[in-house]
Amino acid sequence: DLEDEEKDLLKDALMRINPDIFGDCYTVPKEVPLLRDLEEYSYILDACGKNKKQGLGLSIALGEKDKALDAALRLQREYRDQIVKGLEWIKREGAVQLSDIQYLYSEDKVLKSVMGTIASIGLSVNLLDNSKPVIGLSRLHKDIKISGRTTREMVSKGVDLGSALRDSSNNFGGQGGGHDIAAGAMIPYESKDNFLHLVNEMVEYQLNND
Incomplete structure (x- = not known):
């Protein structure tokens, strides 16, 4: 009109x-x-x-x-x-912050099915800190499914999630890989904390040696 x-x-x-x-x-x-x-x-x-x-x-x-x-x-x-x-959950709970990454963890059936998607959207709408990659973790019985997401800006600074998740998961008998901006992995549940700290160290290394 x-x-x-x-x-x-x-x-x-x-x-x-x-x-x-x-x-x-x-x-x-x-x-x-x-x-x-x-x-x-x-x-x-x-x-x-x-x-x-x-x-x-x-x-x-x-x-x-x-x-x-x-x-x-x-x-x-x-x-x-x-x-x-999922986005309401992120807004309510937020992500756990490490020095160079942040992570989301859930055992909820619905959240597990959309973890990668809500991680991406959370970064794009500033529900999550877009200066850090986000690692989404979903428990599947004895394993954890990993969905990693970051931004183009972080990739330009040296972040390569595909490399970080592949190398980190291999250290714990898991497997992973993908692209620099979006990647995935599968690891044993008991390796969760050590895995996160290793990914954090790898991202720190990537940022400092770009």
């Missing part, structure tokens, strides 16, 4: 708040409305994958809609609710 001049004023004001608010939009014009925006399409497929319903996502990608799409949308809503719960 705005006039062109008013639209320009609104656009300028929004860009002052967040310069990234406008960007490229990729669409599939012949798709059903819910799947035309490829970003939204990817979120729906991601929700299927995160809930271990890969077959459902594949069915949608191959053209099945109706019931399959309804089921995927339910999964997407549940997944978003899980992320909201």
